Amino acid sequence: MLGLFSCREQAKNASLAHDGRLSGRSRMILRMHLAMCRACRRFARQIRDLDSFMARCLSSEGEGGENGLSVEAKERIRQDLERE
Secondary structure, three states: OHHHHOHHHHHHHHHHHHOOOOOHHHHHHHHHHHHHOHHHHHHHHHHHHHHHHHHHHHHOOOOOOOOOOOHHHHHHHHHHHHHO
């Protein structure tokens, strides 16, 4: 039972939850863990922040937009993400 509440296990679950692939029971356990664990709350927030950043990078229009990524670079990143 202790393994269910380990930070290592809950870090995996935070990632699955962000992707919408976590069961109800596991989601409840994750919420309880996040209520108690500052480090895992920070990790979950970093996952969300990274996802938001990547979405902004991929949605910028034109060559070398605000973020400096070319259209080709954005397409390579998009393809790599789709393969995972």
